[in-house]
Amino acid sequence: MVVVVGGGFAGFHALRRLEKTLPPESAELVLVNPSDYLLYSPLLPDVSAGVVEPRHIAVSLRQQLRRTRVLLGRATSVDPQAKTVTVTTTEDGGAVDGEHVQHYDRLVLVPGSVTRQFDIPGVAERAHGVKTLVEAQFLRDHLLRQLDRADALPEGPEHDAERRQRLTVVAVGAGYTGTEIVAQLQYWLGSIVSCWARVRPADISWVLIDLATSVLPELGPDLGAVAMDALHRRGIDVRLGVTVKEARDGETELTDGSTIPSRTLIWGAGVAASPLVGTLGLPLQKGRLVVDADLAVPGVDGVWAGGDAAAVPDLASPRWSPAGTSQDQPVTPPTAQHAQRQGAALGRNVAASLGVGRARPTSTATSAW
Template sequence: MTLVNQDNFFLFTPMLHEVAASDLDMTHIVNPIRKLLKRVQFFQGQVEQIDLESKRVDVSHGVDRHRHQLEYDHLVIGLGNITNYYNLPGLEEHALTMKSLGDAIFLRNRLIQSLEEADFECTDARAPLMTIVAAGGGFAGVETIAAVNDFLREAVHFYKNLNARDLRLVLVHSGPVILPELSEKLGRYAAGKLGQRGVEIRLNTRVLGYRNGIVDLSDGSQVPAKTLVWTAGTAPHPILDTLPCKRERGRIATDRYMEVPAWPGVWAVGDCASTPDPRTGNPYPPTAQHALRQGRTLARNLCASIRGEAKKPFLFSALGQLAAIGKRTGVAQIFGMNFSGFIAWWLWRTIYLSKLPRLEKKCRVALDWTLDLLFSKDLVQFTTAHKAELRSREFAPDMLELKS
């Protein structure tokens, strides 16, 4: 059994915004795949091509991106999704995202860099540095802007020339209420709390472009901002377009067992799969709780297929959803019941801490949260860039000199 992934770790994405806001250490929400799956052969690389007819996967890795070919009897496709910028001008080049650990670290560095720069700028040049725009009122956008707001309003007191009144945080959402995945009541509660804490919410508004440090909005207004966080769209992985199998809204269409029709031994799971609910015929939503259960059912069905046994359809009803909205408050909808305020925030932390793999990481995150109650947030800016000549340089054997 071989697992291919571009990173050698599993990222627990629900806590990503806490890394960006300096609440958690960046290594505490990731688990090394080699420790998680000790009996699985792991290959760190990028999937370049999938040949269903030849039963072969082309993978590239290394500095020179050389290729390997992996043959298979059974193939499980779980490529997830990518950010969709909808071809809006300037977004792909300049907007930040919140999908990877690198994204969270980059956003954290950008926030601290903006504070450092603004502390020595004149008033006119300071405003764009102190303005943060988040596009997308779903879970990622709301949790990110809430965490960033808490971080900046605490951090700004350490900069002698800055004031919390200089901060401007804007959440742009195309719908009439944020967090549409939850009830309208919870969405309005979350919007009210964010508004009380200084977050400006633009409803029924879309980002049209981001050029020269200015965010263009659909209501005709412009927001000068050095930082735009884009969480307003996803798209299926482009490799799926190359596969000769049926797709629904870009995702691979599977049967109720998560196997791809007409391609025995090929399975799809998670965000890249469209698996029908046998009770309604509609595809399951691409959420983490569905993907987790799909993975378990798929594993059983794959083993059953190898043994010639009967497979079982995937059946699951969502348990609920939660969102942290800053200042130890949250919103949650669990088993049809609404929770808000401190109890929802406590549920968020308790449930997600229980879902975090490995006891070691659970303890480290719990310790981070405890220390966060006692000490102020860290303002260290991590620098990861290398000199240009070292980035482009390849070390050849004749470059190595041994001296006795």
């Protein structure tokens, strides 16, 4: 019995490889995932901007993984001694309606990551995430509603403050997610705003903020400067070296003491490994589960991990050393490209543990996105 927890990039590609490699009689394959689709998250900003239809970025797990039993639910704990995973199932609205204990012989932990919020007052309640399909669509509807409401305000200076709030968009995180979402949304709203009689593209303000001192630091200083230039030319107010101090109704206060009147706060400021891996009592590196180069969890029989939830040694990095410890080794960044490659490696290595093929480390190519 091979159980995979998480049906994202890593889990999907692990199972695809296992289905291709393992003879049907050699193992039963089970996938635990809260939804019955693989979410192609790099295209979530395109869903918010209406460039892509939501269903086009949701790949049916049941259609694509014909040999795998899909168990809809969320793993809440793992018992490596008993070799079991506890899975809760939920009803519409998220209420837990059942619990199931699933036995495994081999376990692949790939539950991905969650949005990082840094415990800033008001952010959890007021900021829009862009991590799920529902959030992406909700953001789109929210922005359209702000245009409608701003357009419907009577003329006159007494309504200027509300108008400014409704037409100001603040995004936090000048990495890929925040920068891409601001760029996409600005283009989209600019192209449709002529449908409203009293709002012009110039009336909509865009603010992108980050604690870092450059935009897109993942791309290095030269490309970061090009991106900064492009954002400025498009009229986006980029504020670096600051972050949110508090999110309140109708305004966002920054750590430099300034306040931005706005009803739209978008949170794209990085991710943290799924909380599930923190419950295992196993070594972590910055919250991600430590694994060997072949993606096995050291010292735990029959458990592997990869993707955003795992600290996978980056063998291609010049900083990697065979003598390094799990805490100071460079690890692969949390990207779909790495998760997909690691998924295929997980499938290959789990199959090898069942006597089919040979285990190898994950592909070592390092890349940004």
